[in-house]
């Protein structure tokens with residue numbers, strides 16, 4: 001295991017814990033979708049979910065397609081605006097397919113509920129959500145995420161795909177930044 005990054009105050013989820021839980025999620029998906037006639041397409045919401053998606057699909061032992069959406073609702077700061085700005089839509093025709101959205105984190109749930117609406121309008125056979133993290137916050141939109149990796153407290157987290165001002169995505173674990181970092185990194 002690599003040494004902790006100097007900007008990290010606390011590791012919330014280690015690399016090993018992450019691997020084990022993502023494998024369990026993949027097993028659950030494999031079980032639930034085995035024998036389905038319609039194709040499976042895993043859609044990841046860039047950029048935060050890219051690493052989760054890459055690990056998750058390798059634990060799903062069924063034929064599947066991968067596609068990507070880019071959405072902005074956060075900028076590089078820490079608050080969700082709730083406005084869905086689709087910068088890149090799915091490239092495939094998802095009509096009649098089983099869509100699994102791979103999402104990094106459900107915070108207010110606004111981004112995801114809008115994304116689900118957006119994809120449902122394209123006529124897929126089903127839409128389910130696999131979220132690595134679910135934040136325990138008040139003020140949430142009701143999201144029925146079938147697969148959730150970890151429930152976490154309401155604090156800002158980085159690593160394993162998640163950033164602060166586009167940094168720290170490449171840390172293999174999930175951690176909390178030292179408060180001083182927020183004061184020094186330009187959160188623009």
Ligand code: XMP
Nearest residue numbers: 048080106107108109110111156157162163
């Ligand atoms: P909402 O509030 O719409 O926001 O559910 C979900 C999106 O916000 C980002 N997000 C975070 N990004 N650390 C991050 O790096 C966090 O703690 C965090 N909380 C929310 C993320 O992009 C997610 O898709």
Ligand code: MG
Nearest residue numbers: 048074076163
């Ligand atoms: Mg971000």
